[in-house]
Amino acid sequence: xxxxTFTIDGVEVPAKRGQTILEAADAAGxxxxxxxxxxxxxxxxxxxxxxxxVNGRPQSACTHPAGPGMVVDHDTAELRAWRKNIVEMxxxxxxxxxxxCEKSGNCxxxxxxxxxxxxxxKYPYMFxxxxxxxxxxxxxxxxxxxxxxxxxxxxxxxxxxxxVFQFVQRGHHVRVAVNADGGLGRTNLSAADQxxxxxxxxxxxxxxxxxxxxxxxxxxxxxPIGSEIEAKRAPAPSGK
Amino acid sequence: MAKPKVATxxxxxxFGCHMSILDIDERILKLAELVExxxxxxxxxxxxxxxxxxxxxxxxxxxDENVHVxxxxxxxxxxxxxxxxxxxxGGLPAMRNHVPLEECLAEAxxxxxxxxxxxxxxxxxxEIPLLLNKVYPLHEVVKIDLHLPGCPPPxxxxxxxxxxxxxxKPIDLKYGLLRYD
Ligand code: SF4
Ligand code: SF4
Ligand code: FES
Numbered sequence: 001x002x003x004x005t006f007t008i009d010g011v012e013v014p015a016k017r018g019q020t021i022l023e024a025a026d027a028a029g030x031x032x033x034x035x036x037x038x039x040x041x042x043x044x045x046x047x048x049x050x051x052x053x054v055n056g057r058p059q060s061a062c063t064h065p066a067g068p069g070m071v072v073d074h075d076t077a078e079l080r081a082w083r084k085n086i087v088e089m090x091x092x093x094x095x096x097x098x099x100x101c102e103k104s105g106n107c108x109x110x111x112x113x114x115x116x117x118x119x120x121x122k123y124p125y126m127f128x129x130x131x132x133x134x135x136x137x138x139x140x141x142x143x144x145x146x147x148x149x150x151x152x153x154x155x156x157x158x159x160x161x162x163x164v165f166q167f168v169q170r171g172h173h174v175r176v177a178v179n180a181d182g183g184l185g186r187t188n189l190s191a192a193d194q195x196x197x198x199x200x201x202x203x204x205x206x207x208x209x210x211x212x213x214x215x216x217x218x219x220x221x222x223x224p225i226g227s228e229i230e231a232k233r234a235p236a237p238s239g240k
Numbered sequence: 241m242a243k244p245k246v247a248t249x250x251x252x253x254x255f256g257c258h259m260s261i262l263d264i265d266e267r268i269l270k271l272a273e274l275v276e277x278x279x280x281x282x283x284x285x286x287x288x289x290x291x292x293x294x295x296x297x298x299x300x301x302x303x304d305e306n307v308h309v310x311x312x313x314x315x316x317x318x319x320x321x322x323x324x325x326x327x328x329x330g331g332l333p334a335m336r337n338h339v340p341l342e343e344c345l346a347e348a349x350x351x352x353x354x355x356x357x358x359x360x361x362x363x364x365x366x367e368i369p370l371l372l373n374k375v376y377p378l379h380e381v382v383k384i385d386l387h388l389p390g391c392p393p394p395x396x397x398x399x400x401x402x403x404x405x406x407x408x409k410p411i412d413l414k415y416g417l418l419r420y421d
Binding site for chain 1: 322325328329330331332334335337338374377379380386387388389391415416418419420421
């Protein structure tokens with residue numbers, strides 16, 4: 001049962017008290033792109049890929065609660081452009097060599113690029129110097145691909161109860177660090193931890209399982225990211 | 241009416257994208273009916289003598305010769321296409337962008353574990369194209385009209401793009417043809 005309704009692009013959407021715009025949209029079969037959000041994790045509001053206009057003001061759909069009568073703009077040319085810009089910036093500010101990345105085909109950043117029709121980012125590539133931490137026997141961190149979404153930080157803290165990952169530095173320099181001097185291998189992370197599983201990109205990878213799924217059968221080979229949510233959308237009543 | 245002309249080049253690439261052009265299989269016969277291949281490694285024509293409708297460029301810019309070839313293509317082609325990941329983002333050759341050029345050369349010619357170079361010379365003959373400080377995607381050097389990423393881009397994607405261009409239709413790649421791997 002819903003408590004109230006609001007509209008997304010003019011479509012009436014039911015919502016329960018306490019639901020975010022993104023959760024209500026998901027339930028209604030409307031896919032709002034997102035990167036740092038993950039089911040079971042408290043929303044972080046880091047990436048802003050889920051930006052919508054709430055009564056005319058930009059807000060992140062993953063953190064903003066739905067409210068009665070709220071007017072949300074989502075699939076407009078302007079918002080699509082903003083979101084694509086963010087995805088493009090994420091590609092140029094890291095080192096994303098999809099052609100040999102183990103995550104390719106199952107990567108949410110890449111899948112968003114596909115869905116948004118990004119052929120190449122419009123911004124100049126930065127080719128930053130980043131490091132790889134392979135000190136852990138079962139898990140590796142490749143900072144070249146980290147998009148600072150904070151999923152590992154939240155998962156380790158809230159789901160695993162371990163605090164293995166933490167953000168350090170600020171602004172453009174922000175990066176994920178591990179809570180031990182000698183690298184990931186010195187933490188109590190295990191490969192089964194949610195923190196090791198929830199990375200949307202190829203920055204945290206479980207060792208020795210790469211490329212197991214053949215091309216053509218990977219998560220986003222056949223259908224765009226978000227299709228599973230859109231499949232829930234009730235067909236429009238006839239005569240409309 | 242003369243057939244529209246298509247030119248191709250491989251800069252800092254591996255020829256994989258050219259293999260993907262050939263991978264359109266028997267449609268290559270149809271393509272040969274629709275267009276004429278001008279300057280290209282496929283037919284070994286070395287110089288532009290006519291204006292081309294389409295230029296397909298594989299590989300990024302790693303040295304001064306790459307830049308000159310690219311500029312030549314820009315001058316002689318109406319629609320210039322970045323073909324493949326090396327052209328659109330630098331690709332594997334761009335992995336050297338994370339290491340200063342001097343260190344790259346030292347590793348390759350002096351310090352590498354398999355190097356045998358008794359004279360300790362780093363090749364610097366004027367005949368050898370001069371390396372750029374970094375490997376650049378094509379659109380950071382000249383204006384590029386269309387990007388078709390992929391390592392290599394699927395043959396079907398190349399076909400769709402060429403057919404759309406030749407028929408003056410908008411390009412609408414179906415899901416799965418735009419890819420970065
Ligand atoms: S993390 Fe995703 S976008 Fe980055 S290289 Fe890997 S597949 Fe590509
Ligand atoms: S390592 Fe992965 S989960 Fe952690 S912040 Fe980076 S991209 Fe997000
Ligand atoms: S998904 Fe909402 S800010 Fe990242």
